[in-house]
Amino acid sequence: MKNLSTEQAAEYLKSIGVRVSRKTLEAWRCYGRGPAYHKVGNRVFYRTPDLDKLADGQRVETIDSRG
Incomplete structure (x- = not known):
């Protein structure tokens, strides 16, 4: 688990x-x-796990309407 500054956290989020x-x-x-x-x-x-959790909350799953 890595501790990141605010600037580093923004860069990390951008990278994912x-x-x-x-x-x-x-x-x-x-x-x-x-x-x-x-x-x-x-x-x-x-902390990176907290940032990953934020990223997971941003994910949108779509349903294939064709099948």
């Missing part, structure tokens, strides 16, 4: 197909939304 900016992650924290995060002093960290 979820386009979320650093500013969006910061805004979500202010509003109590988005992935879980951990705060140590004034530093914020995201």
Whole structure:
């Protein structure tokens, strides 16, 4: 399990197909939304399993209407 800064978390999400900016992650924290995060002093960290969970929630499965 890896701890990522906000900037690293945004890059990680982008690498797995979820386009979320650093500013969006910061805004979500202010509003109590988005992935879980951990705060140590004034530093914020995201864990990759929490980011993966966010990505899984973004996935949409379609049903083949032809069959």
